[in-house]
Ligand SMILES: Cc1cc2nc3c(=O)[nH]c(=O)nc-3n(C[C@H](O)[C@H](O)[C@H](O)COP(=O)(O)OP(=O)(O)OC[C@H]3O[C@@H](n4cnc5c(N)ncnc54)[C@H](O)[C@@H]3O)c2cc1C
Ligand SMILES: *[C@@H]1O[C@H](CO)[C@@H](O)[C@H](O)[C@H]1NC(C)=O
């Protein structure tokens with residue numbers, strides 16, 4: 001059994017969310033809650049938004065959640081020979097406090113998901129190979145890279161420390177109207193400036209060597225974001241945090257958190273595809289707050305409904321959501337954020353270790369192989385996976401075959417698979433428009449698309465991760481609530497860190 005997530009860092013729980021329960025007592029200066037809210041998308045963003053909106057607005061508001069695919073979105077499992085494996089977002093950082101909170105509040109269990117030895121291949125040789133002896137790893141790292149790994153660890157800690165301030169702000173109910181304002185409040189110009197520079201520039205400036213970046217850092221970006229060192233500095237830091245120890249996942253599949261949030265929020269799931277969001281003329285509805293009409297397709301039928309507030313919790317572009325905004329002035333245009341295609345392939349078989357290392361080895365002894373940017377390999381990474389019910393103790397089948405998950409930019413051909421494997425039983429793939437293709441300086445879209453129309457996935461321009469979507473969801477719920485009630489002093493407050501420091 002995994003340890004309860006809450007045990008990991010008890011001291012940090014003090015920073016956890018101070019939530020009031022369902023139907024918060026309406027304090028002074030509150031107008032009647034809205035009648036109806038629509039959320040488009042039932043991934044972790046949409047479902048956690050439903051959860052937080054319910055907490056803010058109370059039990060009477062009707063919340064409709066539209067989903068055209070499966071609840072969970074980019075959190076999804078794939079079933080192979082009766083076993084389920086994470087096919088999308090798979091690991092969660094020990095300091096992702098929203099995710100930890102959900103697990104606790106929703107009665108879910110966790111699995112520890114690190115384990116196994118890692119190697120880095122450039123296609124010809126292993127440029128780095130972890131040993132099962134801790135002390136040997138330390139000696140190897142120092143021998144190869146001096147104190148750079150330690151300095152890198154400190155650099156990431158520093159970013160993470162500042163990032164953690166968001167939890168304090170949100171627990172005091174503060175919201176931000178833009179991604180830039182949010183990041184600025186965490187660490188000022190330098191912190192926000194990470195979106196303007198590539199990860200490579202940022203780390204070169206900090207004095208890290210080319211060898212270290214090529215052999216250790218670039219391979220981590222390739223496995224976590226399918227991209228090179230040209231991503232922005234902030235998502236680079238998130239990527240490295242994703243290589244920390246103590247990573248965990250939800251027993252039974254990460255997507256369970258979405259269905260549980262949906263249940264707990266008592267919202268109404270509508271299986272349908274939203275086609276249009278139209279700004280209504282008040283004459284049409286006779287009600288000045290019913291600002292938006294949501295038009296959706298369910299089966300072969302087209303239906304529509306009116307809402308006071310709408311939250312868009314999916315990336316806005318033709319390929320991924322295909323939502324058209326009608327009758328807005330100024331118009332809300334289609335978004336052009338390009339998303340990175342990633343193919344996850346699950347292969348049960350015996351790896352050919354010579355594909356990664358010319359040195360002949362019977363057994364590689366590694367459970368994850370990362371690749372360098374300049375490798376001529378056609379995969380970003382490959383690693384042994386355990387099912388969503390096992391605690392990282394994947395066992396081979398009797399003939400010595402494991403289940404491997406490979407990430408690649410393109411579908412793997414049969415020839416490529418036969419290069420990687422001595423033999424395999426099956427290979428099953430899942431395509432994703434996985435995360436934005438990062439290209440600093442990042443131009444983030446606004447969170448407020450119109451008066452009461454909010455866009456959660458604007459946050460992905462900084463970094464895409466489950467926790468980022470949950471933070472965006474909490475922020476959007478607070479933003480919608482404060483704007484509904486005219487609490488402008490709770491939005492975009494300057495110097496929050498200093499203010500709250502003296503308050504605690
Ligand atoms: C392969 C892969 C690996 C990843 N690994 C990790 C990881 O290890 N750790 C981590 O933290 N993050 C990881 N991520 C990122 C993480 O999965 C995402 O950031 C997160 O799940 C995004 O959640 P979301 O709710 O914002 O969006 P989504 O999950 O994309 O949800 C949007 C939902 O909206 C629905 N929708 C879209 N358009 C419409 C419409 N018109 N009408 C109705 N419904 C619509 C979609 O069907 C979808 O369900 C990974 C992602 C991928 C793809
Ligand atoms: C980032 O770059 C943009 C121009 O692309 C500039 O307007 C902005 O001020 C820069 N922000 C920071 C914090 O450096």
Ligand SMILES: *[C@@H]1O[C@H](CO)[C@@H](O)[C@H](O)[C@H]1NC(C)=O
Nearest residue numbers: 275276318319321322323324
């Ligand atoms: C987007 O939706 C329109 C109708 O709203 C449809 O005609 C078009 O084919 C869709 N495009 C894609 C790429 O799904």
Ligand SMILES: *[C@@H]1O[C@H](CO)[C@@H](O)[C@H](O)[C@H]1NC(C)=O
Nearest residue numbers: 352353354355418419421422
């Ligand atoms: C394993 O891979 C090496 C290098 O690509 C190749 O030469 C060899 O033939 C492969 N072995 C088998 C059994 O496929």
